[in-house]
Amino acid sequence: MELFLDDISHCLKVLEEGGLILYPTDTVWGIGCDATNEAAVAKIYALKQRVDTKKMIVLVASERNILHYVTSPDLEVFNYLASATKPTTVIYDGVIGMAENILGEDRSVAIRICGETFCKHLLKRFQKPIVSTSANISGQATPSFFPEIDKAIIDGVDYVVKYRQDDNTPRTPSAVVKWEKNGNLTVIRA
Numbered sequence: 022m023e024l025f026l027d028d029i030s031h032c033l034k035v036l037e038e039g040g041l042i043l044y045p046t047d048t049v050w051g052i053g054c055d056a057t058n059e060a061a062v063a064k065i066y067a068l069k070q071r072v073d074t075k076k077m078i079v080l081v082a083s084e085r086n087i088l089h090y091v092t093s094p095d096l097e098v099f100n101y102l103a104s105a106t107k108p109t110t111v112i113y114d115g116v117i118g119m120a121e122n123i124l125g126e127d128r129s130v131a132i133r134i135c136g137e138t139f140c141k142h143l144l145k146r147f148q149k150p151i152v153s154t155s156a157n158i159s160g161q162a163t164p165s166f167f168p169e170i171d172k173a174i175i176d177g178v179d180y181v182v183k184y185r186q187d188d189n190t191p192r193t194p195s196a197v198v199k200w201e202k203n204g205n206l207t208v209i210r211a
Contacts, residue, residue: 040179047137
């Protein structure tokens, strides 16, 4: 528990200073930053060598956060998420309060309510959304476990979480769906 809390404290300090963290999520290991900080988001694009037109996922702690950052979401999305059998990221229209360079051209953002213990604790303590993009250079395979993460990624962040580095539980990226305000659903990634 001490390691867990130490990691949370270090992550909070780095996130508040606009830095990058490497952390375990409910899916794969992610590179994260404050999703409301445009300069921090730009650092992730640079580290991943990723074009900024390819957007990234944002994690939040609860449905309440969705209501805070999405204008008029269709509340039926929460019933859909409650029945999902795997972590599911939803692309929402009408997002407000996040960094401009995290928004799609249509002002949409992919958001996932994260239930993983470490992430949920970090998100609740930080009280803002956190970017979560796979811990790889753009175009390379997504690492399944911490030891598979490229040294350039590890060296390129400001803090590497120690919690769960030895976890060998197979994990995969989340499902991704587009949820329109009128309730239309499009599956992007199953």
